Amino acid sequence: MKILLTGARIIDPSQKIDAVMDIMIADGKICQTGLDLLKSAKSKDAAKIKIMELGGMVLTPGLIDMHTHLREPGQEYKETISSGAQAAVAGGFTSIACMPNTDPINDNRSITEFMKRKAVEASLANVYPIGAISKDSAGHHLTEFWDLKEAGAVALSDDGKPVMDAALMRHALEYAYSLGLPVISHCEDTNLSAGGQMNEGYYSTILGLRGIPSISEEAMVARDILLAEFTKTHVHIAHVSTKGSVRLIREAKKRGLKITAETAPHYFTLTDETLQTYNTRLKVNPPLRSAADVTAIKEGLADGTLDAIVTDHAPHARTDKELEFEYASNGISGLETSLSLSLRLVREGVLSLPELIAKMSINPAQILRLPKGTLEAGADADITVIDPQLPWIVDVKTFYSKGKNSPFHGWEMQGKAVLTIVGGEIKYAGPSLNI
Amino acid sequence: MKFDRKDILGIKDLSVDEINVILETAESFLEISTREIKKVPTLRGKTIINLFFEASTRTRTSFEIAGKRLSADTINISASTSSVVKGETLIDTARNLEAMNPDVIVIRHSAAGAPHLLATLVKQAIINAGDGAHEHPTQALLDMMTIKEKKGKLAGLKVAIVGDIAHSRVARSNIYGLAKMGAEVVLAGPATMLPRDIEQMGVKSYTKLEDAICDADVVMMLRIQLERQKQNIFPSLREYSQHYCLNTRNIKLARPDAIVMHPGPINRGVEISPDIADDPAYSVILDQVNKGVAVRMALLYLLTGGNE
Numbered sequence: 001m002k003i004l005l006t007g008a009r010i011i012d013p014s015q016k017i018d019a020v021m022d023i024m025i026a027d028g029k030i031c032q033t034g035l036d037l038l039k040s041a042k043s044k045d046a047a048k049i050k051i052m053e054l055g056g057m058v059l060t061p062g063l064i065d066m067h068t069h070l071r072e073p074g075q076e077y078k079e080t081i082s083s084g085a086q087a088a089v090a091g092g093f094t095s096i097a098c099m100p101n102t103d104p105i106n107d108n109r110s111i112t113e114f115m116k117r118k119a120v121e122a123s124l125a126n127v128y129p130i131g132a133i134s135k136d137s138a139g140h141h142l143t144e145f146w147d148l149k150e151a152g153a154v155a156l157s158d159d160g161k162p163v164m165d166a167a168l169m170r171h172a173l174e175y176a177y178s179l180g181l182p183v184i185s186h187c188e189d190t191n192l193s194a195g196g197q198m199n200e201g202y203y204s205t206i207l208g209l210r211g212i213p214s215i216s217e218e219a220m221v222a223r224d225i226l227l228a229e230f231t232k233t234h235v236h237i238a239h240v241s242t243k244g245s246v247r248l249i250r251e252a253k254k255r256g257l258k259i260t261a262e263t264a265p266h267y268f269t270l271t272d273e274t275l276q277t278y279n280t281r282l283k284v285n286p287p288l289r290s291a292a293d294v295t296a297i298k299e300g301l302a303d304g305t306l307d308a309i310v311t312d313h314a315p316h317a318r319t320d321k322e323l324e325f326e327y328a329s330n331g332i333s334g335l336e337t338s339l340s341l342s343l344r345l346v347r348e349g350v351l352s353l354p355e356l357i358a359k360m361s362i363n364p365a366q367i368l369r370l371p372k373g374t375l376e377a378g379a380d381a382d383i384t385v386i387d388p389q390l391p392w393i394v395d396v397k398t399f400y401s402k403g404k405n406s407p408f409h410g411w412e413m414q415g416k417a418v419l420t421i422v423g424g425e426i427k428y429a430g431p432s433l434n435i
Numbered sequence: 436m437k438f439d440r441k442d443i444l445g446i447k448d449l450s451v452d453e454i455n456v457i458l459e460t461a462e463s464f465l466e467i468s469t470r471e472i473k474k475v476p477t478l479r480g481k482t483i484i485n486l487f488f489e490a491s492t493r494t495r496t497s498f499e500i501a502g503k504r505l506s507a508d509t510i511n512i513s514a515s516t517s518s519v520v521k522g523e524t525l526i527d528t529a530r531n532l533e534a535m536n537p538d539v540i541v542i543r544h545s546a547a548g549a550p551h552l553l554a555t556l557v558k559q560a561i562i563n564a565g566d567g568a569h570e571h572p573t574q575a576l577l578d579m580m581t582i583k584e585k586k587g588k589l590a591g592l593k594v595a596i597v598g599d600i601a602h603s604r605v606a607r608s609n610i611y612g613l614a615k616m617g618a619e620v621v622l623a624g625p626a627t628m629l630p631r632d633i634e635q636m637g638v639k640s641y642t643k644l645e646d647a648i649c650d651a652d653v654v655m656m657l658r659i660q661l662e663r664q665k666q667n668i669f670p671s672l673r674e675y676s677q678h679y680c681l682n683t684r685n686i687k688l689a690r691p692d693a694i695v696m697h698p699g700p701i702n703r704g705v706e707i708s709p710d711i712a713d714d715p716a717y718s719v720i721l722d723q724v725n726k727g728v729a730v731r732m733a734l735l736y737l738l739t740g741g742n743e
Contacts, residue, residue: 202632206447208547208569208604211631278548322526324546326567 001050002026003424006038008054008385012061013358014374023059024049025381028424033375052419054385060357061373062094062382062422063339066364067184067238067262067310069159069331070096070127072118073111074103079315079402081115085124087313087335087401089428092417094382095126095365095372096313096335099159100137107132107143109151116152124427126382128154128368130184133172137161142172145179154368157184157238160285160330162220164190170227177233182260182367184236185224187245188286192216197326199272199287207275209325212287218244225252225259234258236367239312241267241286243296250305260367261300262308265341266332268297268350270407280321280328281407284314298350301359308364309356311338315403333403337394339386341408343415353388385419390432392416438737442554442561445570446611454612458580460733461726467504468728478507481739482537486528487564488514488544493699493724494564494573498541501731507538525549526556533557538739542566560738562731568602573734574698575608577726579616581719582653584726585694590617595647595689597623597679598657598706599668600640601630605698606657610636623647624679627668644679651689655696656681656706672705682708686717694719 006022010033022037023030038051065088071079081098088096098115100106106115112129119127131148135141137158145156156176162185163169169185176183193216198204200211221237225248228235237249240263252259272288282288300306314331321328342360345351351359365373372382394411396404418430438456446454467475483502487495495511502509525544532540539560542550547567554561565571583589594613600606600622613620614637622629622640629640641647648654659675669675681695695707695717703709712718 200631202635205601205630205633206607206636208567208607210568213631278551319524322524324525324544324552325548326546 002048003050003052004037005052005054005059005383005385008057008059010059010375011354011357012375013354014061014362015376017375018354023375023383025383025421025424028381030375030377030379030381032377056387056389057418058353058386058388060384060386061361061375062420063092063360063384063417064095064364064370064373065093065311065313065335065338066097066308066368067264068096068098068313068335069101069315070098071315072102073114077402078317078320081118081127082122082124083400083402084313084315084335085119085122085127087399088125089420089422090400090417091335091337092339092384092386092420093125093335094384094420094422095128095370097128097130097154097368099130099157100132101159101161105132105137106130107135107137109144109147112148112151112153125422126372128152128370130155130157132156133158133163133183134168139163139165139168142168142175145176145181149179149181153181154370155182155184155236157186160186162186162188162190166223166227169224170231173227173231173233173235177231180369182234182236182369184238185220186238187217187220187224189216189219192219196287197283198275199289201272201290203272203275207278214242214244214289214293217242217286218248221245221248225249225257228259229257234260237261239264239267239286239310240297240300240306241289241293243293246296246300246305250300250303253305260307261305262310263297263301263306264310264312265334265338266407268294268301268345269341274407278325279407280323280325281332281405283325283328283330284332285330298345301345302350307359308367309338309342309359310364311335313401315401316405317402318404321405331405332407333399333401333405335401336399337406337408337413339417340413340415343388347414381421381424383421384417386415387418387432388415390414390416390418440738442550443572443734443738444550444554444561444563446572446575446608446615447570449615451615454576454579454615457576457730457733457737458583460737461576461580461729464729464732464736467732473504474506475504476506477736478502478505478739481507481539483507483509483539483541483735484532484537485509485511486532486540486542487512488542488549489565491543491564493727494543497724497727498564498731501728501735504728505732505735507735525552529553529556533559539735562734562738565604567604568607569604570608571604572608573727573730574605575612577723577730578609578655578696579612580726580730581696581723582694584722585719586652589613592618592652593621593650594618594653594655595621595623595651596655596657597644597647597681599628599659599663600624600633600657601628602660602663603657609655610638614638621647621651625669644681645685645688648685649688651693653694653696654681654686654689658698658700659702659706676705680704680706680708681711683710686711693717696720696723699724
């Protein structure tokens, strides 16, 4: 079965393509990108080709979200690999990486293999498990990196239980680098952030909530940069939220160190000022920061300091959020709003559309060393089609994710993924698309 | 003016007019507590639930007496005896209480924002009796009532608040209230007890007690929570009391007619010396407690539609 996608503006940052062209896919692979493929196709075996007219649309390599939490095994009431993957394709993502903070923790090959199997059964998005750095993510003993890699883990992280022991982190970086596995660091000095509920500043002061100071992130960003420099290895900094972190990473990159970094839409969209109603949907870790931090995150995206945009998709059940602020769980269900929130950056002039797509496709693919994020001939036919104008209003009731915990409920958006193709198969087609 | 607020969650939300109405109403209720039969039928048939998730003697008793003097039925629920220990959420507790049709729910909770959550869930009037380190509006109202009685006004006064500002809901509510009423508020405490960006609330802050109380009309001392020592925000009670205890020597820096306040319970010899706490020339601590009943009567009255 061949599919010809015609008339769309094709943006493929991996090949520096930005033009209205046609693209042909067959047997799950990209076979050709070029002009007037329609004519030549029609002349040959037209009957065997499904033709999709996509005038006015933007066609990109399948988007990649390298930071999600899929909750399975252990907390299936919040999300499953299947529901998370369904949310992913609805949000335009063809590949997602999932953090190991499941129950039990993904710290051994049997969990990784289970996750992979569940993803195959769901047959929606490609799911790439991230293995734990330490057993039970307790920060004491390294997991079996080699085994995890063979089972399908694409990176290592202790996620929200940051490795406080610098010696353990050093060894993790060295050992992982020798295996070609990136280490993803959730940078948080848990002594500095202990008991914290929100960004420390004026708003935490007036709300009487214990603050999480920006230095609790920055101190660990600095440490991990120094460790990566000393060990000559690579570290990837997760969900950067502060101005100081952006500065540290920018300087490290200037010095030629192997540092990569990501941020999430809420860190360039929302500030701690919004917390004044104690809305637990806004409770997230790292916390929403100040307006100055939001500006710095945008500058970091614009100048390339921040390589990737991720969702940090953290689905929760209603019962985890309908609580006193102090007792509510951290996290935002982000897969189905990420692209639309990121498109705002293009309208604001922070990023060009190709720059944005790079941060959501080829850049994360390169960080995780996945053969993805490109429309080159021969690549897997993972494709996202975006209607950049489509107006829509976020309604959490329509989320495919089990996690309805979005602070963006009711927001008016512009632009959305309308077609998501994974391995040559249509996994999501939006209602607005006439096909 | 018509007082049409559903809840009293914090001083931050109140207008100057509303504060004045509350204080004037409270003043009119003061006399009831001096009668031989201290009871009026105003709130007969109304039900008030005191929902206390945090230990409290003074505030809970004050609310209970306030309700009873107005002839309301008052019920006390404290965390140790409630369903909280059985794992019921605040939301479930609230919905169950709502189903029993009370008129007012008074809540104290260790989590900032808990009264706000409750207020969004139930149709009853909610009074915040203290939420975490956020607000304690009835305390600030009774403090303002006391100051007004002693000084004849609030505008133009210099009020020094001394102690653990970071963890104090009393400080926050008083900062909002006093600033709205035109007083100048200055703070003092060890740097570890002054929360970040506090000066953006329109106050000056000092790390020396003497700098804050200099020429003050009112000195408000806050209780030091002994358990805070574990968080390393101060090294010892000994050192704290050497530098932040209000005593007969440093009180002389304040105006000669200065009054001394404390939300209680006091740690004698830690933040306030017994000589000051018990000296009626300075101390209005028991006047504060007295005004507390009147202020709470006023709020119960106003929230149940008393002045319509």
